[in-house]
Amino acid sequence: MLLITCPHCGPRAELEFSYGGEAHIARPIDPTGLDDEAWATFLYKRSNPKGVHAERWRHLHGCGRFFNVLRDTISDTIVTTYPAGQPRPALPSDGKENAR
Amino acid sequence: MPDLAIRENSLGRLASAARTIPAAMLTVLPDAAKLLFRGRPSSIDAAGKAFGIALPMEACRFATSGNRTAYWLGPDEWLLQAVGEDSAALFAGLAAALAGHSQSLVDVSHRSDAFALSGPQAAYILNHGCPLDLSLQTFPVGMCTRTIFGKATIMLSRPAPEVFHIDAWRSFAPYVWQLLDEARSELA
Amino acid sequence: MSGRFRTPSGGRVDRRRTIRFTFDGKSYQGFEGDTLASALLANGVHLVGRSFKYHRPRGIVTAGSDEPNALVGVGVDDAHYTPNLRATQVEIYDGLVAESQNRWPSLNFDVGAVNEVFAPFLSAGFYYKTFMWPRAAWAKLYEPLIRRAAGLGRAPEQPDADRYTQVYAHCDVLIVGAGPAGLAAALATSASGAKVFVCDEQAEMGGSLLAEKTAVIDGLLAADWTAKALADLAARTNVTLMPRTTAFGWYPHNFLGLCERITDHVAKADPKLPRERLWQVRAKEVVLATGALERPLVFPDNDRPGIMMAEAARIYANRFGVKPGDKALIFTACDSAYRAALDLKAAGVAIAAIADLRAAPGGLWVDRARAAGIDVRAATVVTGTSGRLRIDSVSLAKLGPDGRTGASETIACDLLLMSGGFTPSVHLFSQSRGKLVYDEALQAYLPGASVERERSVGACRGISDLDTVLNDGAAGGSGAAQAAGFAGALGGTFAVHTDSVGTDGFIGVTPxxxxxxxxxxxxxxxxxxxxxxxxxxxxxxxxxxxxxxxxxxxxxxxxxxxxxxxxxxxxxxxxxQIPVPQVGLTTFRPPYTPTTFGIFAGQSRGDLFDPLRQTPIHDWAVAQGAVFEDVSLWKRAHYFPRAGEDMHAAVARECKATRQAVGIFDATTLGKIEVVGKDAAELMNRMYTNAWTKLEPGRLRYGVMLREDGFVMDDGVVGRMAPDRFHITTTTGGAPRVLAMMEDYIQTEWPDLDVWLTSTTEEWAVIAVQGPLARKVLEPLVEDIDLSREAMPHMSVREGKICGVPTRLFRVSFTGELGFEVNVPAGYGRAVWEAIFAAGKPYGITPYGTETMHVLRAEKGFIIVGQETDGTVTPDDAGLSWAIGKAKKDFVGKRSLARPAMTASDRKQLVGLLTVNPKTVLEEGAQIVADPAQPIPMTMLGHVTSSYWSTTLDRSIALALVRGGRARIGERLSVPMPDGPITVELVEPIFYDPKGARLDA
Structure with missing residues (x-):
């Protein structure tokens, strides 16, 4: 069972959380301005990486907050957690492209 | 004021048949007025002033004064509890004081019922379903949090080293009580 | 006396306490401290089971949890029966009843042994090769046959009578294994004040030290040092010693599953205690001191009863005071078997010879054996064994330098001991996803780099001599304390007097x-x-x-x-001809040893399996004789049968009463959310398809919520209580996901909105009063609310009091009749319900359940999300286009509704179905086709979503989703069923009062 550090409540057992899918996928401001393909990409396309993944979790049975987690999908190691709305932190080993 | 005598506690029947197990006692707590306050930071002071207790800003802490307690539940969420008070009057007072603020106040007095688990083995029994580290270092007196017990969400607080208060939604409260009661069988 | 093979003295068993038990119906005696295996061996019993496939007679091979053969069933009756326990781990107690497995009619004469004759046909992959054809024979013939013939113990058929509990625990350092390395680690780490758990699968802690007779540690004999170490640890308040506790599984982030066996070893267990306790431990640091397992040698007929691991025999002699035989022959590839031979000889076992695989064994232990007069034969192998139910002789042959074997010599014996060296126990390390590294010299896989916060110490990382093991344990324990944030651990070294047995060994098949x-x-x-x-x-x-x-x-x-x-x-x-690391290694998975289902179920059984959610009115319904159904976790009254009524009759009566007079229904389980804040209406606009801005306070509106992909997710009536306050209702099962989705959008997409959500599902009891007389029933009970048609029209809400308690009174109808839903604080729900029921008595008020609710709403063509919808239904499919705010620029799901597939004309659309024979009630889920005579597979046009007998209409009615359904209204289609096709006519999905006059009454 993962031990996840809620940015507000500290480390808690995975049981208290719900998973929320990939992070940093913002809902388009004007959905009607998107063509079908762009909208489908927003709806359905996810990166599904082997390695460090930015994903959303919610401290459902806790403070109720959504937040983001960098988790290695191979080892389940959690690199860091950070509040929703903050950019993905750059990793020491992570190069340039991830700091969006 | 409504005829409070007709109010039914979801734990009433279980409580009246509760076993006496000093190592881990189960006791129903009195009914209370409970308001859920959520709001912008600018409204927090006003809420605290109107309630009579400064709302705790530290995560997972509660503050008590007399029959009133303010529980931190989330960064924009507090449970304001007043034991033995009429929620309508409490609500009206706070709502007036908070007029014009960006906030939400909802009466949840009947949503949950509360009980105490107390005794030297209280933490051990609570860990039969609650995954938190309940040592006094990591869950000190004065701490509160929503967490999980078995398959139910509970609000857990620790007013004294060997006393835990458990607040659970009405339809889950008997389940939580019964699971704890089953767990403490080995101490009977 | 406890058997002829008991040594006159010695061992750790309590010879003053005789224990009586039975095995396969025969009575035996042992001593307290015996395992079933040691007690049987003391009585000369080696044959304890039959093998899985060939039903070969099998005996006890090991003295620990690695035992492959001696699997037994234990328990006086089926309610206390556990199959497949290892006799080497079963502690005996007075009255223990054990039996062997996989034999019929008896262990000595097993009919299944006929498989031996067919052995040539039972080779690798025989299942795949033999039982392929004919295909039909698999389920009826082959599978039952194989299941009966090949197998382990029998599953008990009675419910398990024992209690099992589960508990979470946290510690700074968890030490797995209480052998020398684990004890040294525990002493070191606990000196720092860290909270330490030490678990060991055995009844007694000490591991290999418990069979050690000569080693001296810090001036004490091993046994005395062990006792002192355990006493020291027990005296430290920060240490929890957990014997009989197997760390069986490693889960992410240093979370380990430990199974503690609490009552299995006790004759008369305290009924309050659980039989087993699952410890779910989160440890800051873990020290693995899991030791090593001796390897068998692989030679012809190496599986007879009486063939045993050499170290196991030493343990039986030294620790249990049991001679595993009278005359032993030893086959070894390492020095430790010499140590075993000497200890067995000291215990009174004659040593026929030591056959050593190695070309030129030498050194201290070999010299000692020779000095003791033991016949040591270098470069000698076992080429065969004989003896039907117990070994009676062994064939030895010299191994030439070319690897060929010479002439064989047969030696009589009743015990053959083997040792191929030791394999480090890396199971838990491997479970923690650490990579194993092959060590050529040791011919063993050892723990490599850690992935989790753990370290291995002692024999499980390839260290074998007692002094280095102890020092390694101390260093590891000290390191773990520091890593957990505790200074002051004791490193230190131990002064040990012992003799190395080296690290030789062999893997593979001996020549x-x-x-x-x-x-x-x-x-x-x-x-x-x-x-x-x-x-x-x-x-x-x-x-x-x-x-x-x-x-x-x-x-x-x-x-x-x-x-x-x-x-x-x-x-x-x-x-x-490739190196071992290239062959690879299979993955170790939990559990380390077989674990009962009981601890995984824990307390979640019977009524505690799930929360049984009950409304405040539940007990009243029980008293009225209601039949309940599960709706998500809720118990809801399904119908209220009177004496002699079946469901059909009860529902017919309930429907009629509600349509003609008044019915009362518990709608408390509806989800409710309070939406408050100055941007509440804006949030509603974004979350629901409907327009909310113009809804006035005091009015209700039916709302539809989509997922972002455009499909219907939930629906419900929403009341505007104030400009900045909405009272949402959701479906019973949908409440949590609606709240979660709305929170998600508020928190992550629109944090600028001044609006907050609070779940009020359980704040309100909801009492639906429905029917033409509903107003008459409620009028006398309310204060400050004018219920008249003019003052309180359909789809309005008023706040006031009913029966003296606050209410939010909705005028709303899910039945098509004049109706109200009375919301009162839940604690008052029962009292208000009873008051309304009493007030309704003169009007024939009738309680109804969810089945009647379903029928009444289907007559009106009201959909139920989850019944008419299945996650692939758009609002238009469900006939809800009217509920979409056309002028709204955006709402969740809107953009998806414009995707091409969502607007195709052949989408499945909601229609009504009337069977041509009005008496025929369709089956929900039945498929709909155009022509039932078409070849299979037919083209399916849709399916029945709801189907009922309507008493009101005196005929059956149904709702369905049908391709291009709205354009087909008036057509006839067919529902193929086993008894023949049913012809149906497609109609508008509303069967009763289409103008809604009754609602507005």
């Missing part, structure tokens, strides 16, 4: 000179896999050990190959 196809040398005892099977798999092209394992089943028994994996690897490596 035997026999014909490869005529000899059977067992690699995996429990799954009956021989070297021949593995070689066959290789010949047939299997290369990866993962494939060889699955094809032959080697290592796939309940012991997960604890004694067999390395020999299988050695054999594959030798056969393919």
């Amino acid at each position: 035997h000179g026999g014909h490869p196809s005529k000899t059977r040398a067992w690699i995996d005892f429990q799954n009956d896999v021989t070297a021949k099977d593995v070689k066959l798999a290789i010949r047939e092209g299997f290369r990866s050990i993962e494939h060889v394992k699955r094809y032959t089943t080697t290592g796939m028994a309940t012991d997960q190959g604890k004694t067999s994996n390395m020999n299988a690897l050695g054999l594959v490596s030798e056969t393919l």
Whole structure:
């Protein structure tokens, strides 16, 4: 069972959380301005990486907050957690492209 | 004021048949007025002033004064509890004081019922379903949090080293009580 | 007396306390402290089971949890019966009842042994090859046959009478294993003040020290040092010693599953205690001190009763005071078997000879054996054994320098001890996803880099001599304390007087000179896999050990190959002429040893399996004789039968009463959310398809919520209580996901909105009063609310009081009749319900359940989300286009509704169905086709979503989703059923009061 550090409540057992899918996928401001393909990409396309993944979790049975987690999908190691709305932190080993 | 005598506690029947197990006692707590306050930071002071207790800003802490307690539940969420008070009057007072603020106040007095688990083995029994580290270092007196017990969400607080208060939604409260009661069988 | 094979003195058993038990119905005696295995051996019983596939007689091989053969069933009756327990771990108590398994009619004469005759046909992969054809025979013939013939113990048929509990625990350092390394680690780490758990699977802590007779540690004999160490640890308040506790599983982030056996060893267990307790431990640091397991040697007929691991025999002699036989022959590839031989000789066992695989064994232990007069034969192998139910002789042959065997010599004995060296127990390390590294010199896989916060100490990382093991344990314990943030751990070294037994060993099949196809040398005892099977798999092209394992089943028994994996690897490596690391290693998975289902169920059984959510009115419904149904976790009254009524009759009566007079219904389970804040209406606009801005306070509106992909997610009536306050209702099952989705958007997409959500599902009890007389019933009970048609029209809400308590009174109808839903604080729900019921008595008020609710709403064509919708239904499909705010620029799901597939004309659309025969009630879920005579597979046009008998209409009605359904209204289609097709006519999905006049009454 993962031990996840809620940015507000500290480390808690995975049981208290719900998973929320990939992070940093913002809902388009004007959905009607998107063509079908762009909208489908927003709806359905996810990166599904082997390695460090930015994903959303919610401290459902806790403070109720959504937040983001960098988790290695191979080892389940959690690199860091950070509040929703903050950019993905750059990793020491992570190069340039991830700091969006 | 409504005829409070007709109010039914979801734990009433279980409580009246509760076993006496000093190592881990189960006791129903009195009914209370409970308001859920959520709001912008600018409204927090006003809420605290109107309630009579400064709302705790530290995560997972509660503050008590007399029959009133303010529980931190989330960064924009507090449970304001007043034991033995009429929620309508409490609500009206706070709502007036908070007029014009960006906030939400909802009466949840009947949503949950509360009980105490107390005794030297209280933490051990609570860990039969609650995954938190309940040592006094990591869950000190004065701490509160929503967490999980078995398959139910509970609000857990620790007013004294060997006393835990458990607040659970009405339809889950008997389940939580019964699971704890089953767990403490080995101490009977 | 407890058996002829008990030594006159010695061992750790309590000879003053005789224990009586039965095995296969026969009574035996042992001593307190005996395992079932040691007690049986003391009585000369070696034959304890039959093998999995060939039903070969099998005996006790080990003294620990790695035991592959001696699996027994234990329990006085079926409610207390546990199959497949290892006799080497079962502690005896007075009255213990144990039985052997996989034999019929008896252990000595087993009919299943006929499989031996068919052995040539039962080779590797025989399941796949033999039972393929004819296909139909599989389910009826082959599978039952195989299940009966091949197998382990029987599953008990009575419910388990024991309690099992589960508890979470946290510690700074968890030490797994209380042998020398674990104890040294515990002493060191606990000196720092860290909270330490020490668990060990055995009843007594000490591990290998419990069988150690001569070693001296810090001036104390091993046994005395162990006792002192345990006493010291027990006295430290920060240490929890957990004997009889197996760390069986490692889960992410240092979370370990520990199974503590609490009452299995007790004759009269305290009924308050659980039989077993699952400890779910989160440890800051873990020290693995899991030791090493001795490897068998693989030679022809190495599986007879009386063939045993050398170290196991030493443990039986030294720790239990049991001679495993009168005359032993020893086959070894390492020095530790010499130590065993000497200890057994001291215990009174005659040593026939030591056959050493090594060309020139020498050194201290060999010299000692020779000095003791033992016949030591270098470069000698076992080429065969004999004896039907117990070994009676062994054939030895000299191994030439060319690897060929010479002439064989037969030696009589009743015990053959083998030792191929030791395999480090890396199971938990491997479970923690740490990578194993092969050590050429030790011929063993050792823990490599850690992935989790753990460290291995002692024999489980390839360290073997007692002094280095103890010092390694101390260093590891000290390191773990520091890593957990505690200074002041004791490192230190131990002064140990002992003699090294080295690290020699052997993996694979020992040379035997026999014909490869005529000899059977067992690699995996429990799954009956021989070297021949593995070689066959290789010949047939299997290369990866993962494939060889699955094809032959080697290592796939309940012991997960604890004694067999390395020999299988050695054999594959030798056969393919590739190094062991290239062959690979199979993955270790939890549980380390078989674990009961009981601890995984824990307290979640019976009424505590799930929360049984009940409304405040539940007990009233029970008293009225209601029949309940499960709706998500809620118990809801399904119908209220009167004496003699079945569901059909009760529902007909309830429907009629509600349509003609008044019914009362518990709608408390509806989800409710309070939406408050100055941007509440804006949030509603964004979350629901409907427009909310113009809804006035005091009015209700039916709302539809979509997922972002455009499909209907939930619906419900929403009341505007104030400009900045909405009272949402959701479906019973949908409340949590609606709240979660709305929170998600508020928190992550629109944090600028001044709006907050609060779940009020359980704040309100909801009492629906429905029917033409509803107003008459409620009017006398309310204060400050004018219920008249003019003052309170359909779809309005008023706040006031009812029966003296606050209410939010909704005028709303899910039945099509004049109706109200009375919301009162839940604690008052029962009292208000009873007051309304009493007030309704003169009007014939009738309680109704969810079935009547379903029928009444279907007559009106009201959909139920989850019944008419299935996650692929758009609002238009469900006939809800009217509920979409056309002028709204955006709402969740809007953009998706414009995707091409969502607007196709042949989408399944909601229609009504009337069977041509009005008496026929369709089955929900039945498929709809155009022509029932078309060839199979037919083109399916849709399916029935709801179907009922309507008493009101005196005929059946149904709702359905049908391709292009709205354009087909008036057409006839067909519902093919086993008894023949049913012809239906497509109609508008509303059957009763289409103008809604009754609602507005």
